[in-house]
Amino acid sequence: MFRISEYKKVQSLQEAWELNQKKSTRTAGGMTWLRLRRNPAGTFVDLSGLGLDRIEETEEEIRIGCMVTLRALETSEIMERYTEGAAKAAVCHIIGVQFRNLATVGGSIFGRFGFSDVLTLFLSLDTYVEMYRGNEKTELVPLPEFAAAKPDRDILTRVIIRKEKLHAAYESVRTNASTDFPALTAAGTLLEDGSIRLVIGAKPQRAERVPAAESWKAERAFAERSEETPLLSEETIRAYAEEAKKTVKTGSNMRGSSRYRSALVGVETARILRTLAGAKKPADPEKNAGKGASECGETAGAGEKDRTKNSTLQKEEKGVKA
Numbered sequence: 639m640f641r642i643s644e645y646k647k648v649q650s651l652q653e654a655w656e657l658n659q660k661k662s663t664r665t666a667g668g669m670t671w672l673r674l675r676r677n678p679a680g681t682f683v684d685l686s687g688l689g690l691d692r693i694e695e696t697e698e699e700i701r702i703g704c705m706v707t708l709r710a711l712e713t714s715e716i717m718e719r720y721t722e723g724a725a726k727a728a729v730c731h732i733i734g735v736q737f738r739n740l741a742t743v744g745g746s747i748f749g750r751f752g753f754s755d756v757l758t759l760f761l762s763l764d765t766y767v768e769m770y771r772g773n774e775k776t777e778l779v780p781l782p783e784f785a786a787a788k789p790d791r792d793i794l795t796r797v798i799i800r801k802e803k804l805h806a807a808y809e810s811v812r813t814n815a816s817t818d819f820p821a822l823t824a825a826g827t828l829l830e831d832g833s834i835r836l837v838i839g840a841k842p843q844r845a846e847r848v849p850a851a852e853s854w855k856a857e858r859a860f861a862e863r864s865e866e867t868p869l870l871s872e873e874t875i876r877a878y879a880e881e882a883k884k885t886v887k888t889g890s891n892m893r894g895s896s897r898y899r900s901a902l903v904g905v906e907t908a909r910i911l912r913t914l915a916g917a918k919k920p921a922d923p924e925k926n927a928g929k930g931a932s933e934c935g936e937t938a939g940a941g942e943k944d945r946t947k948n949s950t951l952q953k954e955e956k957g958v959k960a
């Protein structure tokens with residue numbers, strides 16, 4: 639059980655920051671992870687009174703307050719439109735609606751969890767983390783830099799996406815039930831200039847952008863995208879997927895061996911690229927690839943469906959090798 643000595647609903651970021659400088663203080667998001675800790679907290683800082691629970695859009699940015707819940711992210715019209723359903727696809731498998739009504743974007747990003755769908759999604763976008771550093775000082779940190787850094791005692795106030803013209807895609811593989819921790823996560827974006835960002839997470843190490851993808855390019859102009867004229871040919875998609883499979887380092891844990899994960903890197907990269915390119919999906923009636931948000935649904939305990947998905951993955955892996 640998680641114990642606290644003092645509860646403080648703060649009135650300002652400065653108050654939160656000052657309290658948080660003490661090692662025994664815990665700043666809370668939705669407390670869904672914090673409550674699993676055994677060691678007691680001195681002061682427990684509640685940020686819920688600071689108006690940081692909104693998603694706002696301007697011409698240039700999408701600004702997501704740290705207290706925005708994963709459910710709000712999932713159902714946000716702004717995020718749905720901007721990420722073409724990828725945001726919803728990233729979070730809709732996390733436990734269940736009640737859990738997602740508690741867990742926050744701030745806690746998910748600050749936690750830098752290796753299995754994080756949320757981190758995987760945001761790394762595929764041009765994302766910055768707004769940190770309150772005390773005495774009215776705030777700093778914008780690029781998310782790749784923030785994700786690689788050790789946690790500090792500052793307050794994460796917002797996650798900010800700089801808007802680009804893009805196509806987006808999200809995929810994850812869960813081996814037993816749809817609501818398990820993922821065995822692998824993947825997100826991608828294709829930008830107007832034809833460049834591609836690919837992020838792989840739950841390797842089981844934390845999500846990172848794939849360096850090999852920095853040299854990948856769409857083969858047609860962004861505006862020409864259609865099923866008849868996809869931006870990448872199937873041959874190129876398979877070559878890029880093979881490159882990702884060879885270069886992304888994976889490891890083993892209870893959710894999968896390194897060999898299995900490397901095979902998944904190939905399959906998931908191909909799925910992401912097909913979606914980004916606007917290509918027709920392979921005609922397999924069992925196939926669960928690239929459906930983005932339509933993949934979502936309350937599917938806890940859908941073991942049969944998940945086993946079918948796994949057999950489909952094996953078939954697709956053969957395709958990547960071919």
Ligand SMILES: Cc1cc2nc3c(=O)[nH]c(=O)nc-3n(C[C@H](O)[C@H](O)[C@H](O)COP(=O)(O)OP(=O)(O)OC[C@H]3O[C@@H](n4cnc5c(N)ncnc54)[C@H](O)[C@@H]3O)c2cc1C
Pocket residue numbers: 664665666667668669670671672673685704708731732733740741742743744745746747748749751753754755756757792793794795817818819820
């Ligand atoms: C059983 C279980 C299964 C899960 N499965 C998945 C999954 O499949 N995919 C996935 O992506 N995630 C998964 N998660 C993680 C989940 O989505 C949340 O990211 C996580 O639980 C933290 O959310 P929270 O808002 O409750 O943060 P909290 O538990 O409140 O805090 C987490 C950490 O962040 C710190 N923190 C919180 N907010 C701030 C802030 N504003 N500034 C500074 N520090 C802050 C806290 O002090 C703490 O160290 C799972 C979690 C659990 C418990």
